[in-house]
Amino acid sequence: MSDTWINGQQGTLVNSSNRGLTYGDGVFATMRIDDGGCIQFFDAHCSRLEQGSQRLKFFDGEDFWKITPSSILLIKQLAKENPNRGIKFLLTRGEGGRGYAPSQNAQYTEIITIFDLPDHYKGWQSQGVSLSISEVKLANQPLLAGIKHLNRLEQVLIKSVLLPDGFDDWLVLDPNNNVAESSMANIFAFIDGVWCTPVMSNCGVSGVMREQVLMALPEMNHPVSVTEISINSLMCAKYVFITNSLFGVVAIKKINQQLFDMWDGVNSLRNSLGVTL
Numbered sequence: 001m002s003d004t005w006i007n008g009q010q011g012t013l014v015n016s017s018n019r020g021l022t023y024g025d026g027v028f029a030t031m032r033i034d035d036g037g038c039i040q041f042f043d044a045h046c047s048r049l050e051q052g053s054q055r056l057k058f059f060d061g062e063d064f065w066k067i068t069p070s071s072i073l074l075i076k077q078l079a080k081e082n083p084n085r086g087i088k089f090l091l092t093r094g095e096g097g098r099g100y101a102p103s104q105n106a107q108y109t110e111i112i113t114i115f116d117l118p119d120h121y122k123g124w125q126s127q128g129v130s131l132s133i134s135e136v137k138l139a140n141q142p143l144l145a146g147i148k149h150l151n152r153l154e155q156v157l158i159k160s161v162l163l164p165d166g167f168d169d170w171l172v173l174d175p176n177n178n179v180a181e182s183s184m185a186n187i188f189a190f191i192d193g194v195w196c197t198p199v200m201s202n203c204g205v206s207g208v209m210r211e212q213v214l215m216a217l218p219e220m221n222h223p224v225s226v227t228e229i230s231i232n233s234l235m236c237a238k239y240v241f242i243t244n245s246l247f248g249v250v251a252i253k254k255i256n257q258q259l260f261d262m263w264d265g266v267n268s269l270r271n272s273l274g275v276t277l
Helices: 042-055 061-067 069-081 120-127 153-159 208-219 231-235 266-273
Strands: 004-006 026-032 085-092 109-116 129-133 169-173 179-182 186-191 194-198 224-227 239-244 248-255
Touching: 026 042, 042 069, 042 085, 042 208, 069 085, 069 109, 120 248, 153 169, 179 186, 179 194, 186 208, 186 231, 194 208, 208 224, 208 239, 208 248, 208 266, 248 266
Parallel strands: 129 169, 129 248, 194 224
Antiparallel strands: 004 109, 026 085, 085 109, 169 179, 186 194, 186 239, 239 248
């Protein structure tokens, strides 16, 4: 049986005129199911889906909750049946004819997929990872910055280049050579006694785990700052880690040839968030 549900029905076929396929006209969330069958930070994921839908002018917040309740119930049911796996919810503006202009009466398409968590994520948590700086930079587009929309062509270009031996992911910069994110995660750096993470006003994805870490660090008495981070400042950081909803928090041990200490508080942060694999 397929691990995909389209508008509540199990299957894999999507109409070729679907705007998610033809234009990347949609948003999505990738979520982790815990060992009890609950989706971690589910309300935060729903909130970000709502915000992204509003930014793309799908509908207002009230309509979002009117349109998606059946999928939300199905997502929760599937999570109970699939502990310790991942679940992806994808929302498109539905089918449309030729031309970019969206229909005023769009019938939205909702796609749910269940998948296994990558085995190497446990090793990443215990050993840390190394990043290589990508030559592909993220373009500035304030209208789309922060949201997880379906057009991921920049990430496709980033990932199309083979990583050097001994490296696990790409570090990505913006057009001004400031730090944006890794190809799959947000980044935090301990600089001059403050945990800093890049501002997401022009490019990048503001991840749900990033949001949780920004709340958790002050509760652990660690100051935080959302700010521009130059590549030079990053290389002078004492500690660096990356975050996403599937692997939680992973320490960075090296960027290019610059080595970093492994922060001894990373396990405490994971435990406080409940994201230890």
